[in-house]
Amino acid sequence: MMNKMLKVLLRSLVLWAVVILPVWANPADYVYTPTVEYGERELDVKYGAASDVAGNSNAASVGLGYGATENWFTELYLKRENNAGQKVNLFEWENKFQLTETGKYWADLGFVSELEAPLGGNAPWELRVGPLVQKALGKFQLNGNLLFARAFGRADENGVPYTTNLGYQWQVKYRWQRKLEFGMQGMGELGTWDNWAKQAAQNHRMGPAIFGKWPLVSGHAIKYNAAWLIGMTPVAPAHTFRTQLEYEF
Amino acid sequence: MKTILFLSLLFPLCAIAGDADYKIVIREHHFYPSELTVIAGKKMTLLIENQDATPEEFDSDALNREQRIRGHGNITLYLEPLAPGHYAFAGELHEATAQGVIVAK
Numbered sequence: 001m002m003n004k005m006l007k008v009l010l011r012s013l014v015l016w017a018v019v020i021l022p023v024w025a026n027p028a029d030y031v032y033t034p035t036v037e038y039g040e041r042e043l044d045v046k047y048g049a050a051s052d053v054a055g056n057s058n059a060a061s062v063g064l065g066y067g068a069t070e071n072w073f074t075e076l077y078l079k080r081e082n083n084a085g086q087k088v089n090l091f092e093w094e095n096k097f098q099l100t101e102t103g104k105y106w107a108d109l110g111f112v113s114e115l116e117a118p119l120g121g122n123a124p125w126e127l128r129v130g131p132l133v134q135k136a137l138g139k140f141q142l143n144g145n146l147l148f149a150r151a152f153g154r155a156d157e158n159g160v161p162y163t164t165n166l167g168y169q170w171q172v173k174y175r176w177q178r179k180l181e182f183g184m185q186g187m188g189e190l191g192t193w194d195n196w197a198k199q200a201a202q203n204h205r206m207g208p209a210i211f212g213k214w215p216l217v218s219g220h221a222i223k224y225n226a227a228w229l230i231g232m233t234p235v236a237p238a239h240t241f242r243t244q245l246e247y248e249f
Numbered sequence: 250m251k252t253i254l255f256l257s258l259l260f261p262l263c264a265i266a267g268d269a270d271y272k273i274v275i276r277e278h279h280f281y282p283s284e285l286t287v288i289a290g291k292k293m294t295l296l297i298e299n300q301d302a303t304p305e306e307f308d309s310d311a312l313n314r315e316q317r318i319r320g321h322g323n324i325t326l327y328l329e330p331l332a333p334g335h336y337a338f339a340g341e342l343h344e345a346t347a348q349g350v351i352v353a354k
Contacts, residue, residue: 039304039317067317070324102314103327136313136329178310219306219342 030225030244031171031185032145034110034132036098040067042223043247044075050237055084057237061092071098079116089119096132108134112145124151124162141183143171148193166193173211181211185227188236203236205229221248269296269325275318276300278343289333289353298323305347309338312351 030046042065049058059082065075077092092114099109110132117125130147147167167190173183186206191197209227216222226243270293274281278301287293299305299318306317307324318324331353340347 037315037317038319039306101325101327102316103329141313175310175313215341218344 029169029187030242031143031169031187032096032110032112032132033143034096034098034100034108034134035102036067036069036071036073036096036110038067038070040073041065041249042075043249044077044244045246046242046244048240048242050240052231052237057081057083063092063094065094072096073098088121088123090116090123091119092116103136106135110134112147122154125153126151139175141171141173141175143169143173145169163192164194166190166196171209173209177212179212179214183209183211185209185229187229188232200234202233204232205236205240206232207240219249222246223248269294272296272298273349274298274300275305275340275347278305278340278346280338280340280347280349283349284352285349286352286354287331290330292330293328295326295328295351296323297326303342305343306341307338308341309336311336312338314338315341 029048044063044065045061046063047058047060049056059079061077061079063075063077065073067073073096075094075096077090077094079090079092081088081090094112094114097111099111102108112128112130112132114128115125116128126149128147128149130145132145133143135142145168147169148164149167150164151162167188169185169187171183171185173181175181184206186204188202188204190202196202207227207229209225211225212223214222214224223246224244226241229237229240229242231238231240271285271287273285273295275297285295297307297318299320299322302320304317304320304322306315307326308315312326312328314326314328316324316326331351333353336351336353338349338351
């Protein structure tokens, strides 16, 4: 009975991703955490939609991840992004490294690298890397990440040279119950890493978020998180809804 | 680029397992001891040794820890000071038998 339910759930998850992918596209950014679970296997689906004066954009992705060692988690994604009518399909390879034992030092440290490649079209490749920091304070979990991103490959059609840009993520989560935790998260892009844009040209957004994990049969679980981010600067989307669903098996 | 190179030097960082304050053994999908008494209010290390050939997943919402242990492997948990009370944990891969509790006094 439980196996049958699991199969139905898994088929629904994949079907949801397959339906979403052709209609929308673009995986919504999510806040990385520095912990790796060795042996974890997961099917990951993300969706995000944003609205601003330039138009609507959305993204979806489906990925398969694996905790290869106690310190290294690797994941492959197929993504589709739709930015105000401009659509692009992408392949992404994400690697996350846990650099310190959880709780051993004042904060937990990790590192993420993300390589994105276009599947056809004129979009450039993109590499994104950065440190991940996590701190537990009682029932609160705090996260802060810096991300350096750079496009490369096919030249920009306007002739603008690619630069290394700096972004950030932060999150505050209260671990109320495993099935339902809540908090706040924020993300932003500051511009070139060594020459930030003026504040009005920076992209900052933040808002409430929920999280949770629903255990299934032994070793299997559904994890989710979702957030509603509000634009805090003129160039940021007024509203962004992002969600992530993971099936661990 | 310099930042990336510097950060890459930090990988891999392996924790050197020194003497842990407490130890729990997994054997035949049971925890020994299944009830561990610890000193409340003191930071501590807990060594979990898996004597079974198959992996186990130490899972505790109360301790905010979820970590897989290889067959014939071990992990060390670094725990913040615990307030007096009971902190349940389980082996997620063998929940029927792998159950335990840490009692902080």
